[in-house]
Amino acid sequence: MKRTFWNRLTALVLVVLMAVSLALPAMAEKTITVYAADYPLTKDGHYQTMEEVAVYLTVFGKLPGNYIRKNAAQDLGWNNRDGNLDEVAPGCSIGGDRFGNYEGQLPDAKNRKWTECDIDYDPAYGYRGAKRIVFSNDGLIYYTDDHYETFSLVEVIMEDKADKKEDKKDSKKENEPEDEEIIQGVREDYQLVEELDEYGEYTTVEEVAYYLFIMEQLPLNYLTLEEAQELGFSNEKDNLEEIMPGCAIGGDVFENREELLPDEEGREWFQCDVNIDEGKRGSERLVYSNDGLIYYTPDKFETFIELVYE
Numbered sequence: 001m002k003r004t005f006w007n008r009l010t011a012l013v014l015v016v017l018m019a020v021s022l023a024l025p026a027m028a029e030k031t032i033t034v035y036a037a038d039y040p041l042t043k044d045g046h047y048q049t050m051e052e053v054a055v056y057l058t059v060f061g062k063l064p065g066n067y068i069r070k071n072a073a074q075d076l077g078w079n080n081r082d083g084n085l086d087e088v089a090p091g092c093s094i095g096g097d098r099f100g101n102y103e104g105q106l107p108d109a110k111n112r113k114w115t116e117c118d119i120d121y122d123p124a125y126g127y128r129g130a131k132r133i134v135f136s137n138d139g140l141i142y143y144t145d146d147h148y149e150t151f152s153l154v155e156v157i158m159e160d161k162a163d164k165k166e167d168k169k170d171s172k173k174e175n176e177p178e179d180e181e182i183i184q185g186v187r188e189d190y191q192l193v194e195e196l197d198e199y200g201e202y203t204t205v206e207e208v209a210y211y212l213f214i215m216e217q218l219p220l221n222y223l224t225l226e227e228a229q230e231l232g233f234s235n236e237k238d239n240l241e242e243i244m245p246g247c248a249i250g251g252d253v254f255e256n257r258e259e260l261l262p263d264e265e266g267r268e269w270f271q272c273d274v275n276i277d278e279g280k281r282g283s284e285r286l287v288y289s290n291d292g293l294i295y296y297t298p299d300k301f302e303t304f305i306e307l308v309y310e
Helices: 002-023 050-060 070-073 159-187 205-215 225-230
Strands: 030-035 093-098 113-118 132-136 139-145 152-157 248-253 270-274 284-287 294-297
Touching: 002 070, 030 050, 050 113, 050 132, 050 139, 070 093, 205 294, 225 248
Parallel strands: 030 152
Antiparallel strands: 093 113, 113 132, 132 139, 139 152, 248 270, 270 284, 284 294
8 A cells, every 4th residue: 555655656657757858938948149349330331130139239238229119110000910111111020029038048147138129120021020139237148939839059269369360370280281281272273264144153162263254244043141141051051052052142341451452442352252061151252353363262361362364
């Protein structure tokens, strides 16, 4: 009789423990690392991607100016059911309202307050999506792409410019033999391309460089980062091959902030991915100017070689 009682009690305790464990909210399962140096911003710029908003919050301590709170949007005529935000507040996204954290999915602390904002709002669609950033008044940033079901901690890495240069020197030393081999291969092969189709799809450094030289534009299979994001691309997922097979990222401005490339009045620089592997972005880029210069970098803007056609 006693054994039966204890068996039943043990079973009951196990059931209760299982129920409690299922009821407990799940904290963030993973951390997304964002390097601020990869997302140069201005204080008065408008941003809505996860990476850019996270960096903006870290650098400036507030949301970009294109965010508008719900009540302010409603005062302008916004109705969530109508999906008319871009009609009443062009270029804006909803953000800045309190996030209650009622289910305890995010870590609470004394005096900690949470605020939410929409990410990747699509004005063509009109309605708010499922992506949000939730950030605290003491510096925590979380990202959810499924409307608060799950969260990932976002860690923004800030680097002092001097530290970054030292890191680049060390990285360059470590990768020098491999990079030199890649560079030498490009030097030997880039002028061997003799014929291209104006409507062809190209991603190798040799073909894209020659296409730029001949056509003065990128091949038609290139999309800017903004265009790719509008189609569902995410740097975190690196999923371009899934949404646009055969395409590559290119055509965005290259700031040349560290002045590694020669500047002239009126000269503008642009960048594109090359030698991509199954749609995945690597570290190889072409950087080209509006006046015909073309440079190749195997290590994401740390070192450059000029590609000159005769």
